[in-house]
Amino acid sequence: MKIGIIGGTGPQGLGIAKRLAIAGEDVIVGSRKEEKALTVVGEANEEIKEHNPKELVGMANEDAAAAADVLILTVPLQAQSATLKTIKENAKGKVLLDATVPLETAIGGPVSNPLHINPGSAAERAAKILKDADVKVVAAFNNISNSHLANIPDPIECDCLICGDDKEAKEIASDIIEKIPGLRSIDIGPLNKAHLIESITPLLIGMNIKFKSHYGGFRITGIDFE
Amino acid sequence: MKIGIIGGTGPQGLGIAKRLAIAGEDVIVGSRKEEKALTVVGEANEEIKEHNPKELVGMANEDAAAAADVLILTVPLQAQSATLKTIKENAKGKVLLDATVPLETAIGGPVSNPLHINPGSAAERAAKILKDADVKVVAAFNNISNSHLANIPDPIECDCLICGDDKEAKEIASDIIEKIPGLRSIDIGPLNKAHLIESITPLLIGMNIKFKSHYGGFRITGIDFE
Ligand SMILES: NC(=O)c1ccc[n+]([C@@H]2O[C@H](COP(=O)([O-])OP(=O)(O)OC[C@H]3O[C@@H](n4cnc5c(N)ncnc54)[C@H](OP(=O)(O)O)[C@@H]3O)[C@@H](O)[C@H]2O)c1
Ligand SMILES: NC(=O)c1ccc[n+]([C@@H]2O[C@H](COP(=O)([O-])OP(=O)(O)OC[C@H]3O[C@@H](n4cnc5c(N)ncnc54)[C@H](OP(=O)(O)O)[C@@H]3O)[C@@H](O)[C@H]2O)c1
Numbered sequence A, B: 001m002k003i004g005i006i007g008g009t010g011p012q013g014l015g016i017a018k019r020l021a022i023a024g025e026d027v028i029v030g031s032r033k034e035e036k037a038l039t040v041v042g043e044a045n046e047e048i049k050e051h052n053p054k055e056l057v058g059m060a061n062e063d064a065a066a067a068a069d070v071l072i073l074t075v076p077l078q079a080q081s082a083t084l085k086t087i088k089e090n091a092k093g094k095v096l097l098d099a100t101v102p103l104e105t106a107i108g109g110p111v112s113n114p115l116h117i118n119p120g121s122a123a124e125r126a127a128k129i130l131k132d133a134d135v136k137v138v139a140a141f142n143n144i145s146n147s148h149l150a151n152i153p154d155p156i157e158c159d160c161l162i163c164g165d166d167k168e169a170k171e172i173a174s175d176i177i178e179k180i181p182g183l184r185s186i187d188i189g190p191l192n193k194a195h196l197i198e199s200i201t202p203l204l205i206g207m208n209i210k211f212k213s214h215y216g217g218f219r220i221t222g223i224d225f226e
Helices: A011-022 A034-051 A061-067 A077-087 A122-129 A146-150 A167-177 A191-198 A200-210 B011-022 B034-051 B061-067 B077-091 B122-129 B146-150 B167-177 B191-198 B200-210
Strands: A002-006 A026-031 A057-060 A070-073 A095-098 A136-139 A159-164 A184-187 A217-221 B002-006 B026-031 B057-060 B070-073 B095-098 B136-139 B159-164 B184-187 B217-221
Touching: A002 A011, A002 A061, A011 A026, A011 A034, A011 A146, A026 A034, A026 A061, A034 A057, A057 A061, A061 A077, A070 A077, A070 A167, A077 A122, A095 A122, A095 A167, A122 A136, A122 A191, A136 A167, A136 A191, A159 A167, A159 A191, A159 A217, A167 A184, A191 A200, A191 B200, A200 A217, A200 B191, A200 B200, B002 B011, B002 B061, B011 B026, B011 B034, B011 B146, B026 B034, B026 B061, B034 B057, B057 B061, B061 B077, B070 B077, B070 B167, B077 B122, B095 B122, B095 B167, B122 B136, B122 B191, B136 B167, B136 B191, B159 B167, B159 B191, B159 B217, B167 B184, B191 B200, B200 B217
Parallel strands: A002 A026, A002 A070, A026 A057, A070 A095, A095 A136, A159 A184, B002 B026, B002 B070, B026 B057, B070 B095, B095 B136, B159 B184
Antiparallel strands: A136 A159, A217 B217, B136 B159
């Protein structure tokens, strides 16, 4: 199974890419520009080589979408629509994990404020944009901070909430998430729950700012998930 | 310090009342009807007596608001405005902890769906209704399940997020919250953050339903709050 990170050159995508490469996964880092992907991947491979990773591969987003079996989208909200349109054709029938969080930064506001959008979540928006390409969208990685991902090899003591309308796609998402030490994947239901997941991120960002951290996350308590 | 629970005859208010009484606090349980408050309090005192509590006292909401120094509001959203209007005069200058969560149940929808209101949170709505009565509103107890509260004497392994615009009021809220074993109070900022706290509740309710629990809560990880 090949994993393609669309917009993988930013801290979120690259953090996921490195963690998964270290876990032994085949990961392709996508960018609008192949050249940028190659440069970023070269540096990243050098940086993590002591952890015996599978080598990261760099490609243009469209090529990454074609070559990968599962896609992870890690672009800012304002780039979500344009980016998905470039990969739509090559993403047909595949699973896409969407990490996009609607934040007021998208319109020049504070990063700790949610942005209210229509449909009510970035994940539903992705599904709408990808409609008729039979892409199975799963909201995932929205609650995991890039600083935590970059803090290799420390385990990430956080739960990663996911949701989506395709059971098999969510199982694939959970398998990928739980390859990263510490992360626990929790399926909270259908895709229309994504706003509940996405609205936790500005809360965590605001807490990070207030309490001078970069690692804010959470563990669900009181529920037995077995 | 006397604590008055406005709408304290329901599971949330009575759960808080019992826990605080066991912690040795002076607690008044308020109701629209004094008689109902007295009946409920009689049963509750009987039920918790083995834990050596301070005796709970029952009153009409207005009288509870007058007699108490700090108020906790635990009524459904659809009763919030009417209830606050009845106590407004007697609540002047006091601290009010608002546990109200905007859920679609208020309009006959599912309890696991948030209801979008204007202003964007029940706590800000309380502040608006109480405007010119100089009441210091703190969002609190929104994320703590009544089943957990009722599960006496087990500690409640949950964080209780709070927010508000008055520092001293939030300190009072935290002191009260942390009287209940297990609970940790986390101040996430001003009252306009309340929607972030309140939207976690339908997430937890949905998870409780999906995973057959009643005790869903969370602990923030990765942040040092000292
Ligand atoms: N950072 C976090 O801690 C975190 C945590 C949870 C979720 N998220 C979410 O994950 C996503 C990515 O976060 P990030 O911090 O990694 O973002 P980022 O660095 O701003 O962007 C990631 C990549 O997206 C591409 N991109 C940026 N602006 C674009 C535009 N206007 N049009 C097209 N492509 C553009 C760029 O790739 P190329 O230039 O190579 O094409 C960039 O490297 C966001 O939606 C964020 O909300 C982030
Ligand atoms: N239950 C939970 O686990 C939980 C968790 C977190 C937050 N909350 C929030 O806490 C609040 C209370 O929850 P609850 O489950 O205890 O609610 P509840 O049992 O439905 O109501 C609490 C009390 O409010 C009064 N009340 C009910 N309907 C009213 C109406 N139409 N007009 C005026 N008063 C009315 C009643 O008191 P009297 O008849 O004695 O006046 C009732 O006993 C809600 O906003 C809820 O969202 C609940």
